[in-house]
Amino acid sequence: MTKEKLxxxxxxxxxxxxxxxxxxxxxPSGRAVRDGEKIIATSLGLTNVKGHVxxxxxxxxxxxxxxxDSIIGKITEIAKFGWRVNIHCPNDADLPIAxxxxxxxxxxxxxxxxxxxxGDLIFAGIxxxxxxxxxxxxxxxxxxxxxxxxxxxxxxxTKIPRIIGKQGSMITMLKxxxxxxxxxxxxxxxxxxxxxxxxxxxxxxxxxxxxxxSHIPGLTEKIKKMLKGGKK
Amino acid sequence: MGGKSDTPLLIKGKRLDGRKMDEMRPIKIxxxxxxxxxxxxxxxxxxxxxxxxxxxxMKVLPRRNEEASxxxxxxxxxxxxxxxxxxxxxxxxxxxxxISHVIRRALVPAIYMEKYPQTEIRLILQVTNANAGTxxxxxNAATVALIDAxxxxxxxxxxxxxxxxxxxxxxxxxQDEDNFGQADLPIAxxxxxxEITLLQMDGDLTKxxxxxxxxxxxxxxxxxxKLQRKAIIESYSGxxxxxxxxx
Numbered sequence: 506m507t508k509e510k511l512x513x514x515x516x517x518x519x520x521x522x523x524x525x526x527x528x529x530x531x532x533p534s535g536r537a538v539r540d541g542e543k544i545i546a547t548s549l550g551l552t553n554v555k556g557h558v559x560x561x562x563x564x565x566x567x568x569x570x571x572x573x574d575s576i577i578g579k580i581t582e583i584a585k586f587g588w589r590v591n592i593h594c595p596n597d598a599d600l601p602i603a604x605x606x607x608x609x610x611x612x613x614x615x616x617x618x619x620x621x622x623x624g625d626l627i628f629a630g631i632x633x634x635x636x637x638x639x640x641x642x643x644x645x646x647x648x649x650x651x652x653x654x655x656x657x658x659x660x661x662x663t664k665i666p667r668i669i670g671k672q673g674s675m676i677t678m679l680k681x682x683x684x685x686x687x688x689x690x691x692x693x694x695x696x697x698x699x700x701x702x703x704x705x706x707x708x709x710x711x712x713x714x715x716x717x718x719s720h721i722p723g724l725t726e727k728i729k730k731m732l733k734g735g736k737k
Numbered sequence: 738m739g740g741k742s743d744t745p746l747l748i749k750g751k752r753l754d755g756r757k758m759d760e761m762r763p764i765k766i767x768x769x770x771x772x773x774x775x776x777x778x779x780x781x782x783x784x785x786x787x788x789x790x791x792x793x794x795m796k797v798l799p800r801r802n803e804e805a806s807x808x809x810x811x812x813x814x815x816x817x818x819x820x821x822x823x824x825x826x827x828x829x830x831x832x833x834x835x836i837s838h839v840i841r842r843a844l845v846p847a848i849y850m851e852k853y854p855q856t857e858i859r860l861i862l863q864v865t866n867a868n869a870g871t872x873x874x875x876x877n878a879a880t881v882a883l884i885d886a887x888x889x890x891x892x893x894x895x896x897x898x899x900x901x902x903x904x905x906x907x908x909x910x911x912q913d914e915d916n917f918g919q920a921d922l923p924i925a926x927x928x929x930x931x932e933i934t935l936l937q938m939d940g941d942l943t944k945x946x947x948x949x950x951x952x953x954x955x956x957x958x959x960x961x962x963k964l965q966r967k968a969i970i971e972s973y974s975g976x977x978x979x980x981x982x983x984x
Binding site for chain 2: 548
């Protein structure tokens with residue numbers, strides 16, 4: 506029996522192959538696995554230790570689709586069954602006609618491009634992922650909808666939880682301070698809209714700041730100051 | 738390679754560049770140097786310089802490379818025209834195709850390929866200056882770039898070459914030792930478990946010499962692993978990463 510030992514502290518940067526803990530009483534979570542009696546990190550990430558659960562939260566990487574995620578997508582193609590949507594994933598997702606709206610869409614009377622055209626942005630949810638990796642979307646119910654105007658910025662999907670904050674604290678702060686419409690897709694796309702382009706840019710810069718400094722403590726205060734000053 | 742050379746490679750028991758037998762060339766590693774890539778690394782091993790960039794996981798192109806249950810790792814190793822003493826003809830060659838393949842085989846055991854089905858991970862390795870040991874340096878750079886891109890891995894892959902010069906085993910050969918030495922043995926290991934993922938041999942070594950060479954390599958690899966780890970963590974702690982994104 507090896508001794509029970511925790512090699513890392515909370516909120517520490519680890520890389521693959523790092524031995525986080527030794528002993529059978531520790532439980533791996535997130536990007537960590539058990540190898541014999543050791544807990545090993547599998548990707549670059551920040552540690553999160555809660556009792557005996559050792560979790561690694563990834564710091565980098567592209568988006569991997571998950572059922573139940575709310576995402577922002579871009580229509581790439583109109584097909585027979587519905588639309589094909591780029592969701593910032595290696596492969597495009599499908600949005601069937603029946604899942605596009607709560608009301609009936611008569612494709613005989615109106616062309617499909619009248620509803621969603623190629624290049625349109627939509628906010629949708631992932632309803633299903635088949636075993637072969639096909640992603641199915643649903644935009645039937647609110648708050649899912651088409652996004653008019655506004656701008657999209659691309660952030661690392663690993664930083665999305667930080668932009669939302671604890672129980673939405675960060676995003677609420679951004680919305681209240683600027684009056685912007687903000688929608689955060691879990692695939693790393695953030696949609697921002699405001700009639701005043703200066704306010705729009707302020708939020709863009711704030712989101713980018715959150716992304717680059719997400720792992721540094723004291724971020725909320727910094728952002729608060731930034732929004733109050735109104736400077737970029 | 739093979740026989741003894743006329744050029745002296747050891748003077749009073751010391752190598753021509755003043756190193757001891759088990760001493761590596763000075764190493765510099767920097768992660769996150771290319772903004773457009775998902776992960777990148779700039780590595781210097783003495784005079785040898787490598788740039789590595791990782792893109793993906795992304796859509797597989799061409800589609801025939803797609804694998805249903807695992808990722809496809811596309812490795813491109815290139816030598817710049819100015820990287821060698823006389824001009825190196827750019828573009829794919831017999832040698833670069835072989836090395837790309839060897840590096841791919843050395844990295845695949847360390848990556849959780851099954852976590853990225855139907856995708857491609859593209860790895861580009863550009864040798865900007867060659868001074869022996871490009872495949873081992875490229876592997877070291879590739880690992881740092883892959884980790885910087887957030888790819889899930891079992892362990893690092895760390896690589897170094899050992900060789901035989903004037904009947905003695907030395908680690909990390911440089912150009913002259915590589916050209917006029919008796920053997921060259923590049924090795925890649927996963928340092929935590931000491932599993933070997935790459936082992937090539939050019940020249941002749943006895944069984945005892947081979948054992949000694951591998952032992953020396955494993956020792957050096959563990960030192961390199963520490964430097965790789967430091968480089969990645971440095972790029973994330975402090976202002977370095979923040980400064981990069983604000984540009």
